[in-house]
Amino acid sequence: MSATTAAFKPFTRQQMAQRAAADIPEGWYVNLGIGIPTLVADYVPMDREVIFHSENGILGMGPAPEPDKIEPWLINAGKQYVTLRTGGSYCHHADSFAIIRGGHLDLCVLGAFQVADNGDIANWATSDTDSAPAVGGAMDLAAGARRLWVLMEHTAKDGTPKLVTRCTYPLTAPGAVKRIYTNLATIDVTERGFAVLDIVPGLSLDDLQARTEAKLHLPG
Amino acid sequence: MADTMSGIKDGSVVLLGGFGAVGQPNALIEGLIEQGAKDLTVAANNAGVGHGGLARLMELGRVRKIICSFPRSSDPVVFETLYRAGRIELEIVPQGTLAERMRAAGAGVPAFFTATGVGTKMAVGKEHRDIGGRSYILEHALKGDVGLVEAWEADRWGNLTFKQAGRNFNPVVAMASDLTLVQAQHVRELGEIDPDHVVTPGIFVNRVLHVPYGDPSGF
Numbered sequence: 054m055s056a057t058t059a060a061f062k063p064f065t066r067q068q069m070a071q072r073a074a075a076d077i078p079e080g081w082y083v084n085l086g087i088g089i090p091t092l093v094a095d096y097v098p099m100d101r102e103v104i105f106h107s108e109n110g111i112l113g114m115g116p117a118p119e120p121d122k123i124e125p126w127l128i129n130a131g132k133q134y135v136t137l138r139t140g141g142s143y144c145h146h147a148d149s150f151a152i153i154r155g156g157h158l159d160l161c162v163l164g165a166f167q168v169a170d171n172g173d174i175a176n177w178a179t180s181d182t183d184s185a186p187a188v189g190g191a192m193d194l195a196a197g198a199r200r201l202w203v204l205m206e207h208t209a210k211d212g213t214p215k216l217v218t219r220c221t222y223p224l225t226a227p228g229a230v231k232r233i234y235t236n237l238a239t240i241d242v243t244e245r246g247f248a249v250l251d252i253v254p255g256l257s258l259d260d261l262q263a264r265t266e267a268k269l270h271l272p273g
Numbered sequence: 274m275a276d277t278m279s280g281i282k283d284g285s286v287v288l289l290g291g292f293g294a295v296g297q298p299n300a301l302i303e304g305l306i307e308q309g310a311k312d313l314t315v316a317a318n319n320a321g322v323g324h325g326g327l328a329r330l331m332e333l334g335r336v337r338k339i340i341c342s343f344p345r346s347s348d349p350v351v352f353e354t355l356y357r358a359g360r361i362e363l364e365i366v367p368q369g370t371l372a373e374r375m376r377a378a379g380a381g382v383p384a385f386f387t388a389t390g391v392g393t394k395m396a397v398g399k400e401h402r403d404i405g406g407r408s409y410i411l412e413h414a415l416k417g418d419v420g421l422v423e424a425w426e427a428d429r430w431g432n433l434t435f436k437q438a439g440r441n442f443n444p445v446v447a448m449a450s451d452l453t454l455v456q457a458q459h460v461r462e463l464g465e466i467d468p469d470h471v472v473t474p475g476i477f478v479n480r481v482l483h484v485p486y487g488d489p490s491g492f
Binding site: 107108109110111124125126127128129132137143144145146147149150151153154185186187188189190191192193196197223224225226227228 | 293365370373472
């Protein structure tokens with residue numbers, strides 16, 4: 054391992070969420086997937102009006118309530134208690150997914166097991182023989198939102214690359230991912246493949262490539 | 274309860290409202306357990322938690338097939354056990370496709386094309402069509418013989434309101450089912466529900482039972 058790499062610190066989950074939140078502009082309608090993506094909402098500044106959608110029929114979802122202010126009927130898609138922002142509204146499931154499938158969301162941020170450099174995403178099953186596959190709304194979100202960003206660790210726990218030339222796990226949607234935020238880098242999916250926008254301080258492009266199966270490019 | 278549940282036949286397709294425990298018609302599910310119909314196909318977002326409600330109906334061997342988007346939960350032991358033993362059939366449906374299949378059934382739309390699932394396992398064996406340069410798959414309406422719904426308020430005509438995220442699948446279950454049964458936290462006189470606030474109009478509802486169930490709990 055090179056001297057430059059010895060000094061690098063991967064982003065924490067909070068830093069990853071903060072990095073993605075910085076790129077969400079005022080006025081966007083956004084759906085955040087379960088896991089690290091959920092943290093993104095915590096890092097959008099209060100004075101920036103970003104409207105969060107939850108699949109179970111909430112538009113204008115707010116943060117978790119104080120423990121003494123829980124509304125038992127107000128949960129998000131991850132079945133956690135949430136709040137409703139002033140101006141928020143409820144709708145039924147078919148309308149909520151019309152928001153998703155009709156291309157009305159500016160952005161969806163999902164976690165993933167693998168992303169390929171053609172934008173394919175695999176995030177719902179890790180084999181073809183999963184004992185109980187559970188897709189939820191992932192396929193609707195991946196196919197329906199105007200933009201799909203992925204927020205995930207750069208490699209699996211055992212070091213196996215998650216940014217690949219071809220997903221080996223069952224696909225959620227083909228060619229859907231536009232950008233990936235990992236604990237090591239921010240990467241766009243382009244016609245040429247993966248284009249690196251930024252890397253955590255102290256990590257070289259060569260060292261990032263060593264942790265990535267697909268070829269990395271510089272933008273442009 | 275027995276009157277409310279009467280006429281449900283063996284082999285029925287039963288649609289359930291609810292997302293996790295919120296908006297789930299638990300009292301009607303208990304009523305279905307007592308009523309005795311078997312060989313059921315149940316469509317719901319989830320596949321039951323713990324050993325009560327839907328999980329109990331499955332544990333009693335009354336459910337032949339479950340159609341859902343997300344069979345995992347904090348305690349999916351009943352479903353997992355039956356599924357591994359090959360004693361229950363599972364049809365996994367993307368959540369938006371599940372809701373739209375119900376809406377379509379209620380709206381007289383027999384099938385529709387959607388981009389959800391194209392290029393995935395969900396598309397295997399389904400009719401594909403390119404429209405305007407994009408590929409779509411054909412999904413069929415999902416009609417219920419029986420629909421079980423939880424509402425916040427109901428009146429004698431079956432007009433319904435819902436509370437917060439308790440709305441979820443309930444309105445589409447109501448419109449998609451031949452026999453729609455509602456458990457309502459509050460039963461109002463005709464006219465007491467502001468017509469502007471009615472979410473599900475009474476024409477989609479057959480029977481209303483007053484069940485002041487209280488807050489949802491257990492996910």
